[in-house]
Amino acid sequence: MLGSASPRRYELLAALGASFTVMTTDAEEAETDVPPEVLGALPTAEMPLRYHPTLLAWRKTHAVAEHALDAVVLGADTVVVIDGEVLNKPRDEAEAHLMLRRLSGRTHRVYTGLCVAGAFASATTPESAQTTLYEALPEPIWLPLHHEAPHAVLATAARRPFWLDIEMSEVVFAPLTEAQITAYVATGEPRDKAGAYGLQGMGGQLIKAVYGSYTAVVGFPLAAVVRLLRGAGVTGLSDATASYYAWLARQQKEPLPWPPTLP
Numbered sequence: 321m322l323g324s325a326s327p328r329r330y331e332l333l334a335a336l337g338a339s340f341t342v343m344t345t346d347a348e349e350a351e352t353d354v355p356p357e358v359l360g361a362l363p364t365a366e367m368p369l370r371y372h373p374t375l376l377a378w379r380k381t382h383a384v385a386e387h388a389l390d391a392v393v394l395g396a397d398t399v400v401v402i403d404g405e406v407l408n409k410p411r412d413e414a415e416a417h418l419m420l421r422r423l424s425g426r427t428h429r430v431y432t433g434l435c436v437a438g439a440f441a442s443a444t445t446p447e448s449a450q451t452t453l454y455e456a457l458p459e460p461i462w463l464p465l466h467h468e469a470p471h472a473v474l475a476t477a478a479r480r481p482f483w484l485d486i487e488m489s490e491v492v493f494a495p496l497t498e499a500q501i502t503a504y505v506a507t508g509e510p511r512d513k514a515g516a517y518g519l520q521g522m523g524g525q526l527i528k529a530v531y532g533s534y535t536a537v538v539g540f541p542l543a544a545v546v547r548l549l550r551g552a553g554v555t556g557l558s559d560a561t562a563s564y565y566a567w568l569a570r571q572q573k574e575p576l577p578w579p580p581t582l583p
């Protein structure tokens with residue numbers, strides 16, 4: 321189950337050949353307490369805790385997982401960071417303009433946090449998910465099932481595994497004129513994007529290079545997603561690189577020529 325309303329995340333998960341449904345909540349805005357296990361497992365990142373994309377990914381995933389005991393649930397969150405400051409989605413065109421002026425001619429970082437909750441069925445024997453063949457898979461944290469779980473389930477005092485991860489890419493912007501920024505903002509593309517641009521859309525023309533994962537910038541780092549989902553027991557997923565090229569081809573796009581882009 322995908323805990324995201326982002327069309328890019330939908331497309332990219334579909335490109336992996338996964339069969340899934342979407343469920344979204346407003347958990348991102350919630351300020352509810354975070355279990356110490358989650359705080360302790362957050363990857364180090366250069367931003368205040370409330371913007372930490374892995375924490376926000378956990379909030380989204382956990383909120384959906386409470387309603388989906390039998391599903392593997394995936395959530396993600398993306399932020400743009402420049403000069404140690406986080407750029408989220410712009411509130412309006414004026415803010416989009418300011419963000420793009422700030423990114424113009426410079427290199428910034430994009431972080432996408434990921435969280436995957438294992439299905440309850442695979443969580444009944446906690447050890448089973450810890451002995452994984454996927455070496456780079458982070459250790460899961462184990463959280464109790466929600467209090468709304470059926471009584472019989474609660475009686476087992478079962479816990480559910482959550483895997484947390486983060487991916488960082490660097491993006492080099494071309495120097496932009498005021499006219500270019502105005503024209504790009506007028507397309508409406510910046511509206512629902514962290515940092516007010518879409519690498520995968522017309523915004524790609526504003527960018528000189530991407531170091532690291534291309535799909536992390538778009539909000540769904542394919543290689544890391546495949547690793548986490550496989551670790552949670554999902555089978556039948558396509559290879560991340562092949563899915564990346566197929567996704568680009570469907571949009572009649574070529575991979576960036578230099579440096580060689582990673583999925």
Ligand SMILES: Cc1cn([C@H]2C[C@H](O)[C@@H](COP(=O)(O)OP(=O)(O)OP(=O)(O)O)O2)c(=O)[nH]c1=O
Nearest residue numbers: 324325326397398513514517518519537538539
């Ligand atoms: C930098 C950049 C961001 N983005 C998008 C990815 C995310 O959808 C969005 C950041 O907002 P998010 O809050 O990460 O995601 P969302 O609100 O779109 O979806 P949900 O919370 O339901 O999962 O910015 C691009 O599409 N291309 C880009 O180049």
